[in-house]
Amino acid sequence: MRRATLKDVAARAGVHVATASRALNETSRHLVNSATLDRVLRAAADLGYSGNLSARTLRTARSMAIGMLLPDLTNPIFPPIVRGAEDILRERGYSTWIANTDDDPKITAASIDAFLARGVDGFISAGSRLHDGTAEQMAAQGHALVLVNRAVDRADIPSVTADDDHGVRLALSHFVELGHRKIVHLAGPQDLSTGVHRKRAFVQGLADHGLDREPERVAQCEAWSQREGHRVLSGLLRDEKIDFTAIVAGNDLIALGCYDALRERGLTCPHDVSIIGFNDTPFMDHVAPPMTTIRIPQYDLGREAAKLLVDLLEDPTGGPRSIVLPVELVIRRSTAPLR
Amino acid sequence: MRRATLKDVAARAGVHVATASRALNETSRHLVNSATLDRVLRAAADLGYSGNLSARTLRTARSMAIGMLLPDLTNPIFPPIVRGAEDILRERGYSTWIANTDDDPKITAASIDAFLARGVDGFISAGSRLHDGTAEQMAAQGHALVLVNRAVDRADIPSVTADDDHGVRLALSHFVELGHRKIVHLAGPQDLSTGVHRKRAFVQGLADHGLDREPERVAQCEAWSQREGHRVLSGLLRDEKIDFTAIVAGNDLIALGCYDALRERGLTCPHDVSIIGFNDTPFMDHVAPPMTTIRIPQYDLGREAAKLLVDLLEDPTGGPRSIVLPVELVIRRSTAPLR
């Protein structure tokens, strides 16, 4: 059976479509007589009416839809973010589009355009490379945009991020308490704000603890991957000049790569080297050894981003706000006192 | 600046909107003179025109959008499925809505209705409980629907699933080759097709190997969770009547729960008991011990589901097809020869 339209509802209630429309919309409901309101509501319920949002979008130029851009849903940090955002958006009456971009500028541009063609009211982006300018461009064009998990050097683009700095400080303090003094950082790529923040905080933290005498305390990974963690730590282990007893890894995958590199050299974690990861990716409590890591509240990151966006849409005068969410050190067994 | 409309393009090209529309649509392009075609295309490019899909949807009653229903994106089996589907859909010009339902009938119904209100052309559902009737109801209402990862007892609802039966057979053969004879199955919930298929295949497989003399070879988990795996295996270990040297777990999480239960009793895997999981969830290669498991091609499940749906939409006469994708035994270190 054909889906009921407003016209059907109006006919059944014996009123004009305009009246039916008014009755069915919260904001105009007060304009209609309570008896007719009842009739319309009843008719709508009888017919299982639920409106045509394409028509409404066309007429009102508001879609109650938002587009979510992310590099790759398959990367375990994203699902909780998307879930958090979708939960809030659904609660508030919005629907959610998703697109995986692989951080490819072409796919990103095409996805943005597709979302725009569908009249999205705003965007949540989880994949803004620091210097590709996409975010800035979107902001310049006046599109509502909230960045999540990554920020951009511009105060007028709202973002929701985790407190990476504090996470690094927690990691360093933990190591220092355990007696470690020779600590290295396997930094993630520097084209993402998380990468630069964590690295910067590490260098600063080393200085704060008076541990910065040697320069080679940071090694650079070219990707946030296990493979890179393995490659870079292997290099460090071959290099006689650098010795260390503890590693702050850019993220859990890099830390996992460190596990591999240590194992290959016959070293064990945490006996020979302690490691702290970042993110508390699922199952890190079950890897061997269970990984000490900085937990990022991904689900809340998604929720807060969605809240920020909706608030922005509903009150554009509010001005952009950015939120930094607290992180937490989860101590497991990849860290141990210095022998 | 205001987004360009077809009218703007037509004006700039000096033609009527209908001509512009024809020029811009593949199917009607041949109707327009090649010189005017050029002018329209040029004008569209100049203006960065990309159409208003709400208007088109309203007019054509086709949205080129599909809705994806899943219980919980945070469950690691779903992201690759969604990613696979989205990849195909984007390739074919469709956009993707997502909704997490938590398998809650209310949320599911509301999400379906929201998708319908937005005029989706079809649905991909990854969360069809076997007996809740939602899928059947949708099919009855004539909505295009493809089930993924789970099937329903109805031939006319297309589905894409993994070959669970073969997976169980692979697991059993592996155990038998290793010398195991006392094998139990920790079955997943029976309201999902995967749960019943795996259990049925296990019972059948035991018979095929002549290993079915004892009845208590199957224990039932109430959820696909680590916690349930732990609870149920603990029960089995306390039960003096049942002894076993090998476990086919309903999925990897249940298997992880088995790890926990064994550890609590001072038993080790695979020394005392061998375990095979199901799914090859991310990081199962890094748990301790690395888990032998049946790999399900989740990404391809998503891709095939999307293909099936699009084919269905583009040629409804094709009739429903269902696809079963091959699985693979991944041997790691949670299985060992019988001592």
Next chain:
DNA sequence: ATGAAAGCGCTAACAT
């Protein structure tokens, strides 16, 4: 308090 009418941007049937 309700109805009439216009129009959002687009496509398709019809006319030329």
Next chain:
DNA sequence: ATGTTAGCGCTTTCAT
């Protein structure tokens, strides 16, 4: 080959 016209379903201004 192109223009004219109508209308998808809805909201909103204006009139009553």
